[in-house]
Ligand SMILES: Nc1ncnc2c1ncn2[C@@H]1O[C@H](COP(=O)(O)OP(=O)(O)OP(=O)(O)O)[C@@H](O)[C@H]1O
């Protein structure tokens with residue numbers, strides 16, 4: 001059994017793999033919550049751990065030492081690279097590309113075996129373009145849905161509404177008739193507009209010959225804009241196995 005972790009800016013996604021099969025997993029909002037969730041499955045006989053983190057080096061080192069002491073595990077952490085498995089990092093400084101993006105695009109290329117567009121909807125929304133020959137062309141970063149919404153609330157005095165209204169607001173996308181509807185639907189349309197622009201660019205590069213992957217907690221919000229896309233919630237884990245193979 002192998003423990004796999006995707007340490008994002010807001011949450012840690014985890015799962016336990018038996019061979020290629022995921023036997024359990026979840027989302028933790030702190031190191032302590034992660035340790036207690038995984039402890040409940042310690043009887044599974046986890047023998048190793050691999051992770052990808054976009055947190056600071058200190059936070060990542062802290063988490064690794066907690067995992068080593070709590071579970072006696074050896075921990076492999078995905079590292080920046082110029083090239084892996086036929087994919088070439090497109091950043092001017094390859095170390096600057098977010099490791100979650102790098103690992104997710106490795107996963108996308110592994111599954112597509114050709115040109116692909118990877119769209120990730122987490123705390124930030126990111127896109128990455130990988131050509132059929134494995135060249136990563138780069139990508140885009142913009143605020144995710146919760147960040148857009150909270151920036152509006154933070155920087156205005158009269159944009160205020162509760163979470164119940166927020167949830168109800170997204171049942172339709174007609175022009176809002178309340179603050180909650182206007183903001184929630186407005187932010188959703190911004191995300192959808194972003195997705196459409198990414199698709200246009202991919203068509204300019206590759207015609208119809210590419211695969212679109214959607215991943216991240218909020219991917220479901222835009223899935224209907226790209227009916228042909230593959231919704232792969234574990235894309236980071238697919239790529240993590242490529243970046244950090246374990247015997
Ligand atoms: N079970 C869940 N737990 C946490 N977030 C969830 C869950 N289901 C959906 N979400 C949504 O997913 C978003 C979080 O996205 P995700 O978990 O992909 O990334 P993250 O850790 O917040 O950030 P990062 O982009 O750094 O990975 C939240 O905005 C939330 O709306």
Ligand SMILES: CC(C)(CO)[C@@H](O)C(=O)NCCC(=O)O
Nearest residue numbers: 054096097098099100101124141
């Ligand atoms: C953009 C995020 C926050 C998405 O999780 C992450 O990939 C990151 O911190 N990236 C570093 C900056 C960059 O990718 O250019």
Ligand SMILES: [K+]
Nearest residue numbers: 008100120122
């Ligand atoms: K992410």
